[in-house]
Amino acid sequence: MAVVVVGGHSRNIGKTSVVEGIIRGLPKMQWTAFKITQFGHGMCSANGEPCDCVTAEHTLAITEERDRTSGTDSSRYLNAGAIRSLWVRTRTGDLAEAMPRIRRELEHTENAILESNSILRFIHPDLYLSVLDPAVVDFKDSARLFLDRADAVLVAEGALGRPEWKGISLKLIAGIPILAMRPPVYVTEAMLEFVRTTLHK
Template sequence: MAIVVVGGSTRNIGKTSVVAGIIRALPEMRWTAFKITQFGHGVCSANGEPCDCETAEHTIAVSEERDALSGTDSARYLEAGAVKSFWVRTRQGQLAEAMPRIRKELAATENAIVESNSILRFLRPDVYLSVLDPATADFKDSAKLFLDRADGVLLPEGELGRPTWKGVSLRLLEGTPVFAMMPPIYVGPEVVAFVRGRLAAVAADV
């Protein structure tokens, strides 16, 4: 089984579009996709707005998306061709509580793609892509923590420029392949070839 993780520096910068693009470009992988959202105090980490992610009874919730036209991020995965799609919601810092369910679903899948930074605390993926926006000052702590583990970086127009980030060392990106996102095409041929090549190399080593 192959695992691809797509994380990023902040919200609303194209992470879900990258996940959907990879699913669409590599249908032979028969992906199971996971969207991981962490919430706290009624505010969603996905978009920073008040939301209904939080459940009163539980600190975690895992739901399978079955409607590809519902408009949710997990529905976009299905629309792109994922075999299954799950939305995982946990309180901030409590993703560990959801890992038994996530591992159960992983054990039943052919290949998985996960939208999250924090999942890297618990899984070592075959490919980790980090989506960054140098024009946005916000930079998640989880993205900083794992930036040096990125196998590839995706940037608007493929240009790093002079980022507005504070407390982020660009040395962590030295030698890391950089790919351009050109909306509405977030995953170009170079990214597809890179992911396919990495997965093939990992499979050859097994």
């Protein structure tokens, strides 16, 4: 079994498109895909809606996506060819509570691809790809914490230039391969070859 993690430093920078592209580009891998979302105060982990609940049963939810038409990220995984797609939702900082279920799911998958940074606190994947957008200032703490563990960083057109990030040293990715994304094509043949080669070493 191979485990791939796709993370990134902010929202809306192409992480889901990368997961989609890998699933679509490597269909023989029979992927089980995981979307991991951590909600902050005021959002319910059970359904992702605004919520003021503080009860324990609303701290974790895991659902299997079955609707290919919903437009959600987990639906996009199915449309790309994933054999299963799971949406894991926890409150920020409570991902550990979901790990027993995630580990059980991983034990019964052919190959897994997970969209998350924080999951790296609990598993050591065969491949970790970090999506970076130099034009987006926001940089999640989880992305900063694990950036130097990336097997490759994915950047539009492969150019970092002078990033807008504050307090992030490019020394963290010195020597790490930089793979070009070419939106709307986020996963190129060169990137797929990198994934294949890394997973079959």
